[in-house]
Amino acid sequence: MHLPELRDDTQPQYERLLQAYLSSELRLVNSGLPQSRVSLAELSSQVQPQIPCADGSQQMVKRSELEYLSSLLDASDRQSLMLPILIEIAGDQSGAVVICPGSAEQKVVSSVLGMHVEYERPGQMRIYKPQLALLRRKLKTTTQYMFSTRTGD
Numbered sequence: 001m002h003l004p005e006l007r008d009d010t011q012p013q014y015e016r017l018l019q020a021y022l023s024s025e026l027r028l029v030n031s032g033l034p035q036s037r038v039s040l041a042e043l044s045s046q047v048q049p050q051i052p053c054a055d056g057s058q059q060m061v062k063r064s065e066l067e068y069l070s071s072l073l074d075a076s077d078r079q080s081l082m083l084p085i086l087i088e089i090a091g092d093q094s095g096a097v098v099i100c101p102g103s104a105e106q107k108v109v110s111s112v113l114g115m116h117v118e119y120e121r122p123g124q125m126r127i128y129k130p131q132l133a134l135l136r137r138k139l140k141t142t143t144q145y146m147f148s149t150r151t152g153d
Contacts, residue, residue, distance in 0.1 A: 037082035
């Protein structure tokens with residue numbers, strides 16, 4: 001039995017098609033991401049704390065989580081901590097990357113996990129599945145997943 005040989009240009013074409021499909025699917029999965037992030041201080045002052053999402057919906061935030069976060073930070077960090085804290089999940093990783101543009105996020109993640117968490121690279125801290133589970137258990141409404149196709153650099 002003779003199998004036809006695949007042309008060399010078939011693989012790149014397939015990869016482009018797959019990438020286009022995944023990009024489309026990821027747009028759908030990530031449609032609930034925040035339209036804009038809101039400071040802890042601002043959310044704490046709202047009667048019904050909520051964050052506007054890109055799809056037009058509102059993400060409700062538990063006041064108990066806001067109070068917990070406030071107890072971990074000083075007044076300056078309450079102004080600079082932007083919520084929700086974004087957690088990037090990529091398909092090839094055993095953990096997740098917490099997006100942390102400022103030091104307030106690092107303080108929060110380190111406090112919640114009970115251990116100092118270092119930056120993997122500027123603006124990003126890597127945490128692993130057990131740490132991710134703990135972080136999400138304590139901060140269910142003030143953290144949010146962001147899915148990507150990014151691979152380990």
